[in-house]
Amino acid sequence: MEERIKWEIDPAHSNIEFKIKHLMITNVKGKFRVFDLNATTIGNDFTTAQIEFRIDPNSIDTNNDTRDNHLRSADFFDVQHYGDILFRSTAVERISGGDVFKLKGDLTIRGIAKPVELEVEYDGMMTDPWGVQKSGFSIEGKINRLDWGLNWNAPLEAGGWLVGDDVNINCEVQLKRMTENA
Secondary structure, eight states, X not given: OOOEEEEEEOGGGOEEEXXXXXXXXXXXXXXXXOEEEEEEEETTXXXXXXXXXXXXXXXXXXXXXXXXXXXXSTTTTOTTTOOOEEEEEEEEEEETXXXXXXXXXEEEEXXXXXXXXXXXXXXXXXXXXXXXXXXXXXXXXXXXXXXXXXOOOOBOTTSSBSEEEEEEEEEEEEEEEEESOO
């Protein structure tokens, strides 16, 4: 039987970013600065991965303090009443036999859990100069913020809405191998 391997995120070499339409004409980008991921795999087979990923919504950064404070408020993440944003994987499926996967799981925001699917590209594995094995992944997906009760919006005089409903997720993740036996 192959060994179970524990992986943790390398936050210094990972980015958790998103973008959303503003005024229906441009995208506003943001990121989360505080996050943690733990995963286990059987050997180096990431289709066997069991993943738990946490984001601290207090760490949101859209390069605008006023907007960030609004996003932390009850209109959006309501950080005073709800804890971390949590993703727990339910399945990892290889697409077309290559290095692209469909990552399925439950995403919890504001206490509401909903299933999501993300596309993951495996970028490879390398040992760093200090002897630590690392694996890289590019992750993309789209969610509708209304599914998690992030409903605040304002109508525009010319028609449409101030904030789009779809949130595009874009992450670059580097995992580091932690132990031989998880």
